[in-house]
Amino acid sequence: MKKNILLALLSGLLLWLAWPPMHYTTFFLFFGLVPMLVAIESIIKSHSPRKGALIFRITFLGFFVWNTLCIYWVYNSLKIVGEFVAVPISMIPFSLGPLLMATACWLYYRLRVQVNRALSLALLVCLWMAYEYLHQTWDLKFPWMTLGNGFAVSHQWVQWYEYTGVYGGTLWIWLSNIFIFLVYIGLREAQPAKARLQQISIWVAIIILPLSFSLYRYNTYVENTNPANIVVAQPNVDPYAKISSVPPMDQVNSLIHLSDSVAQPNTEFFIWPETAVYDDNAVNEDKIRRNIYFLQIQHFLAKYKNGNVLTGMETTKLYDSDLTPSASRLPGSNQYYDVFNAAVNIENSAEVQFYHKSKLVPGAESLPFGNALSFLKPVFEHLGGATGSYGSQKEPTVFYSQSGIGVAPVICYESIWGGYVADYVKKGAQFIAIITNDGWWENTSGKDQHLDYAKLRAIETRRWVCRSANTGISAFINQRGDIVKQSGWWVKTAIKQDINLNSDVTLYVHYGDYIPVTASFIALLCILFIVLKHFWRRKVH
Structure with missing residues (x-):
């Protein structure tokens, strides 16, 4: 258990070190999630009771560390109301994202016990992007920590965002982490050397091909004079x-x-x-x-x-x-x-x-979910604007x-x-x-x-x-x-x-967030599958 907690914390720290405005460590994004995946796999293979709840708790812990270290400045905007108020209100943005991230990991576990590892990992990427898309559309929207934003310092690496938007970066990060994880698992499970070599070759292609194209595009892009x-x-x-x-x-x-x-x-x-x-x-x-x-x-x-x-x-x-x-x-x-x-x-x-x-700031400029949270008006006002609901x-x-x-x-x-x-x-x-x-x-x-x-x-x-x-x-x-x-x-x-x-209009401008929309549709099918499977089991037993 302690080992899995340490692995989750390691992921949180690696992702923080990779995050803007950190320089020279952006590449940590390519393997920062691997310790978390190893911890999840360890729990799945263990004889622990309530594996789903355990996975939820340790992944939440790791993602909470990552989010809090990256957006600690939210607390600074609340200090004027006093520490006794600032600390608990800061927990909302610190915790909300990690709760959704941990939910995606829990759903991955539910799929993992139903389908094979490769398919469940592919579906994990869809579940993650569905969380990111949800977190930019609902009343408590805060897409600050979308994984693809992590390349903002090293923008030369992602010139192909003109085709995919930041969700292309999310996909890139997850593919890299998944294949490193698979190589590690292959070593643990003594898979044939040929299979491991194939996985390593795919991982190298995943890193080199987008990076090479981006650097070429960066160095050859010429603006029209206007x-x-x-x-x-x-x-x-x-x-x-x-x-x-x-x-x-x-x-x-x-x-x-x-x-x-x-x-x-x-x-x-x-x-x-x-x-x-x-x-x-x-x-x-x-x-x-x-x-x-x-x-x-x-x-x-x-x-x-x-x-x-x-x-x-x-x-x-x-x-x-x-x-x-x-x-x-x-x-x-x-x-x-x-x-x-x-x-x-x-x-x-x-x-x-x-x-x-x-896009109004929840709490500071708009009150999420109507009157349900009206009691929070006085403490939200210092998040960066004026309290209450602006028109939009x-x-x-x-x-x-x-x-x-x-x-x-x-x-x-x-x-x-x-x-x-x-x-x-x-x-x-x-x-x-x-x-x-x-x-x-x-x-x-x-x-x-x-x-x-x-x-x-x-x-x-x-x-x-x-x-x-x-x-x-x-x-x-x-x-x-x-x-x-x-x-x-x-x-x-x-x-x-x-x-x-x-x-001129880029492909991303023309088609918008087609990647997370597609992923969200697949994620909804995954959730439907989990729910139906659950009720089917209850009916059978």
Whole structure:
């Protein structure tokens, strides 16, 4: 038992050492799960009672270690409410992913006792990807630890994400681990040398072929020349003091000054961070053309003929009835309203474009499962935004400049969803603008991981990423996923870059998350098989 616990812990540590922002250890992903597989196999072969429960417990332990070490920064964003509250609430994101991962391993065990090892291992990969897909679609969504994200530091290795998205990386990792595991088992079970040599040959091909193709693609990829000048501003306003210490007008003036300091006459877009325009009274979208901040921005744009300001803003809309699930009633009125974490595009005309953040942070921006968890509202508010339920929209909106350039306004947390960002591109986005506020996590690896993941969006879509982060790290990322220019952390600055617009569509953009959708369908069949087999046995006995 102790040996199996140590093996599970070893897997957790190896996966942590391989995870961004760690450098030079990404290759640990190719064998980090092997100790876990060995522990599971050891339990299956043992005479222990309740093998399924034992497998669930040790795999949960290993995955809990991995997740907690990688996303410890979640706790930092909760410290303001006190340790007695921060610790238990941190356990939700620390534990939820491992619970789903352990469930996938338990289901693998249930299959393993019904079918042969090779087939059950193949189905384990489907079960795992089904968990990852579930964890990006349900109310408690948190796809931060999707295995394919692990290559974000070594993006040169996964240029083929333009065909598969990050789930191709998940598949690659699992295939490598499974074949190393099979070689190990072959040695333990004294399998013929020919079979072991065949397994080793397959493993070498699994590593070398995708890696060789990726490096070739990386070194031969050439962007089509289609330049546009972009400015990214980083105002460096402490998110915890944003409302109380710096007047909103001063914040907008600071952003204008920063933008103006590096701008060119031909600058097309000035990109400002998430909730850069923030007031105690959210900006009424229907009256924005009379709003003082809007007029201030338009005055700034007067000297930039094709200029656009793409900014984060907290906005509101009023309704005569509760048209949306998130709408609240105005006290003493028959009207309803929604508040949005929005992206707004302002130009040298009366045209204003709005996008309402779709992928809301559970707890901080939306309350999972309706009113069932309403008692958690006060403690969720410091996860990175405002408590309660923001309004949202289901589909992405592409902003178009007067000169016809299409941009994807991606707000913070949304940049983890490859498929959602791909939908922007499918609708005509020629580059990606990520606006975020990573200061909630302080100077931890959370901000670095968030930046690294943006490189994967560039590869999947073959689009430049222009990233504006309130406190850092702001950056420009080219179509190969290289960070061409970046700011420092906690620095007030602005940076500019000529990027290349792209209108070509990758296979991943065209087909989206076809790999996890297929895997999830197979996983559902596996679960149905397990359930039917269980009831059949009960009926027979």
